């Protein structure tokens with residue numbers, strides 16, 4: 001398999017028997033489940049996957065899937081460019097029974113079809129690798145009073161009666 005051009009479909013079990021490597025690039029726009037990241041559609045997704053067997057002869061895939069996504073900073077609510085790297089380490093299983101039998105530290109990958117769509121694997125791995133909270137190391141904007149983080153707003157929550165009074169005034 002040449003590096004650079006990624007195949008659309010893979011036969012994971014065959015690749016594992018061949019101890020094949022899949023390397024190349026795609027873009028976020030080619031991964032439909034990442035369509036919500038509208039400002040990141042042109043970003044390169046770097047893929048390096050190695051198929052093979054582990055020491056127990058289980059078919060597996062290991063490697064990395066990397067890209068950069070514009071996430072919302074939880075402090076200033078502006079976009080923050082965030083490196084997202086999925087460290088892939090999956091053991092192929094055929095059915096639920098095999099999933100249950102797998103040692104707990106191993107992640108199962110249910111491969112019931114001979115052929116899988118590569119983009120589905122990449123999407124899944126990147127979504128799992130998203131940080132729980134994205135934040136600038138240093139927010140670029142001076143915080144405006146109205147853009148205080150949620151925690152600060154929480155501590156001096158509006159008096160509900162004041163809100164009611166406002167509504168009343170508006171009616172008048």
Ligand SMILES: [Zn+2]
Pocket residue numbers: 073074075076077078080135136138139140
């Ligand atoms: Zn920020």
